[in-house]
Amino acid sequence: MPRGITNMERFDLLPVLRDGVQVRYEGSIDKQGRNADWDWWLYRERDEWVIFDVDGPGCIYNFVQHRYPESREPTFRFYFDGEEAPRFEIKPSEFGSKAPFVAPLADAYLGPEDNGRGPIRVVRSFVPMPFAKSCRVTTDLRLKGPNKGDGGWGHIVYHAYDTADEVRTFTGTESYDRLLDMWRNVGSDPKPTAPSDAHAVERLELRPGESTTVLEERGPGSVEAIVAELAHAKPDDLMNVWIRATWDEHADADVECPIGVFFANELGIHPVGVLSHGRRPDGTFYHYFPMPYWRSARIELVNKGGEPVTFARWETRTTTARNALYEEGRTGYFRSTPYYRAKATHGADSVIGRIAGRGHLVAGHVTGVTRKPGLISCEGDVRVHIDGIATPQVESDGSESWVCYGWGFPTPPEMNPSSAYDGLPDNPWSMVRLCSGDWYPFQSELVFGIEAGEFNNQYIRHSGALFYYGVDEPGLTLTDELDIGDPASEGIHSYRTSGSRGYYTLESYYEGDDDHRSIRDTGHEIEGWSEFVATVHPENAGVRLRRRSDQMTGRQKANVYVDGALVTERSWYAADRNPYKRWLEDEFDVPAAYTSGKSEITIRLEYVQAGETRAWNEFYYWIYSLK
Structure with a gap:
């Protein structure tokens, strides 16, 4: 596709x-x-x-x-x-x-x-x-x-x-x-039409502290749509009534939040809606994210407030027509x-x-x-x-x-x-x-x-x-690390370079929430190339390289070689710069064609001059194997 x-x-x-x-x-x-x-x-x-x-x-x-x-x-x-x-x-x-x-x-x-x-x-x-x-x-x-x-x-x-x-x-x-x-057509289901079954509850009243099950399904399927009408919608109702959805009998609920969040109206002051979920001008709430399951589905409503809440209608539509699209393990559960x-x-x-x-x-x-x-x-x-x-x-x-x-x-x-x-x-x-x-x-x-x-x-x-x-299973594993400037780490990884401009130590900050925390590290500037051997998982589906670098100057660029083969899909290129918060972590994904079946790979990074840069700099590498 x-x-x-x-x-x-x-x-x-x-x-x-x-x-x-x-x-x-x-x-x-x-x-x-x-x-x-x-x-x-x-x-x-x-x-x-x-x-x-x-x-x-x-x-x-x-x-x-x-x-x-x-x-x-x-x-x-x-x-x-x-x-x-x-x-x-x-x-x-x-x-x-x-x-x-x-x-x-x-x-x-x-x-x-x-x-x-x-x-x-x-x-x-x-x-x-x-x-x-x-x-x-x-x-x-x-x-x-x-x-x-x-x-x-x-x-x-x-x-x-x-x-x-x-x-x-x-x-x-x-x-x-x-x-x-x-x-x-915001407010209408954006998915292609498929046969579905309606599970509707009319005039549903939830007393304080009460919960009720609005869907209980066995076997594979997918929740197609949820539409609800509150008899007297008040902002407090949207925060007091919670939806709890559990797929395949998981120990913890996959979705658990106030219905105001579930229907994109957390405050509930004005009706708003996007393509996937919201509240129509007539007051009807809708939610169209597909929610696949393979063994069971249960959706409950819980009134956590102090007043009763009445739904004029709550309807959940399910389908088995999309089962072929959703392969277990390669399809995610819908979660909050x-x-x-x-x-x-x-x-x-x-x-x-x-x-x-x-x-x-x-x-x-x-x-x-x-x-x-x-x-x-x-x-x-x-x-x-x-x-x-x-x-x-x-x-x-x-x-x-x-x-x-x-x-x-x-x-x-x-x-x-x-x-x-x-x-x-x-x-x-x-x-x-x-x-x-x-x-x-x-x-x-x-x-x-x-x-x-x-x-x-x-x-x-x-x-x-x-x-x-x-x-729940992660899609990558950290399989190696190279600390530039550490002789032991460099030796273990057979690190070598051509065109060295020397090592230097930088104390600076990352961008973001943690930009008040100073980090000191030693790195290397290279006008030619650097090379190292990295351990990867032989059953990898590709390898991700992460680098700590100094982004004092922008347009850092390097060609990447794996075991002597140039990765032709892209160069490693970071166009932006930051002379104040100088630490940068950026990544390069190596496709599986270069790494599959290997337990070790030799990475060579060949500096390419672009813009104001005069060298490639590197302080630390993390090597991840993709699953």
């Missing part, structure tokens, strides 16, 4: 676990860890400013840019597969109308005046843009500064693939008709993280969810409340760490930017098919993000946190939960 467009069209395939995919982010994050999240460029090339530059196959899924209407209008140019001329150009005023960037896959949002703070214009796109070899995005204006007249800030979220198999590079002439039909109850974490990110095992995150919910109404509380960045990596793999320049809005939450409710927010102006607010294309894959863990204010300097009580597909 082609990667990119088809992945988003087939909502029924979301539970299937995919190999060789990583999620990545590039955007305007303050390099000093404060709140100056507005300068967005990597480097200048002739008369263009490069804002995105990756080597290897992948797919852009989310493009967002914020700017004041008074600023000059930039032209965004998309270059693919090393081409000298852009394949596609678009201006902010064309989002929503220039094919294929048409509504609702792409649109423009204009915020309010907001007492002189605004307005701010946000253009956003969820149009999938796959590429087989590389992608570069430029603008003819420098996007900088927080002031009116400045160019503005933004981000790109994308998938990186280990191989170009089934990747067809974006041309701009693709048909997005099926995807557009889905996105134009434990509900993060409202609390403030002073001086540190609120960790909304920690996930262990293998899978991919498909939706997140975060609510924020301050002590006083009306306070601007949207400045906190979302930061997502995957598989234990120290550098965040996904970030956001403010809370609202994660859901592709801008300038806080002054006008709730707001909705598009992939994100929404509810609340009162700025406080309280509640946001939901569906990741139907840009889901976040993980092989051992995922940690999702959010700042409280500009740099964790505000009192904000966060709450929320994450939805994901997962299995």
Whole structure:
């Protein structure tokens, strides 16, 4: 199945676990860890400013840019597969109308005046843009500064693939008709039609402390849809009634959270909804994430409040028609993280969810409340760490930017098919993000946190939960480590180099929540190549290399060889830089074709000059075997 467009069209395939995919982010994050999240460029090339530059196959899924209407209008140019001329150009005023960037896959949002703070214009796109070899995005204006007249800030979220198999590079002439039909019918089931059985309960009353079972199934199948109507929907009901779903008689519930979170309406002040779950304007709640099981399914409702709650109707639809799609072990269970109850974490990110095992995150919910109404509380960045990596793999320049809005939450409710927010102006607010294309894959863990204010300097009580597909078994194992600068470690790994510029010691910080903790390490700068032998698992499905490096200068680049064979799918390339928080951990996935069946591999990294860099630097390597 082609990667990119088809992945988003087939909502029924979301539970299937995919190999060789990583999620990545590039955007305007303050390099000093404060709140100056507005300068967005990597480097200048002739008369263009490069804002995105990756080597290897992948797919852009989310493009967002914020700017004041008074600023000059930039032209965004998309270059693919090393081409000298852009394949596609678009201006902010064309989002929503220039094919294929048409509504609702792409649109423009204009915020309010907001007492002189605004307005701010946000253009956003969820149009999938796959590429087989590389992608570069430029603008003819420098996007900088927080002031009116400045160019503005933004981000790109994308998938990186280990191989170009089934990747067809974006041309701009693709048909997005099926995807557009889905996105134009929010509130309807986005999955292909399949025969299903309805399990309906009419006039269901739950007394305080009472629980009831609304689904009990034996054998394989999948929950197709859940639709509910509350007789008198009150915000407290959405928090007091919890849903508890257990698949295949697991010891712990797979899904356990308030129905307000389950239906994307944690606050319940205004009805909001995205493609996968929400509340329709008529008050009906819906949830369409497929939930496969192989032996049994049980769904219960629990009233944890002090008042009775009455449902006019609760209907769960199940199907066996999709059983062939969901191979056990290669398909994830639909799960929620434990509900993060409202609390403030002073001086540190609120960790909304920690996930262990293998899978991919498909939706997140975060609510924020301050002590006083009306306070601007949207400045906190979302930061997502995957598989234990120290550098965040996904970030956001403010809370609202994660859901592709801008300038806080002054006008709730707001909705598009992939994100929404509810609340009162700025406080309280509640946001939901569906990741139907840009889901976040993980092989051992995922940690999702959010700042409280500009740099964790505000009192904000966060709450929320994450939805994901997962299995308990991890998908990778740490099989070796190389500590550069340690003679014993270098000797064990037969480490050698050509073109050494010498060793040096650096004391600095990583970006992210832990950016106050100083780390000291010794590394090596190399103008030629470095080489070492690493232990891997012979039954590997590929190998992941993780490196600690100094990102003082950007555009670090190296060709990677495994046992003398060049990895042709991509070079190891990090285009960004940070002269303040200089530690970077980045990764390189070696496809299984180079590593399968081997218990040892020889890695050679050959420096390639790009931009301002004059050497490849390396401080530490972790070697993981993918399962």
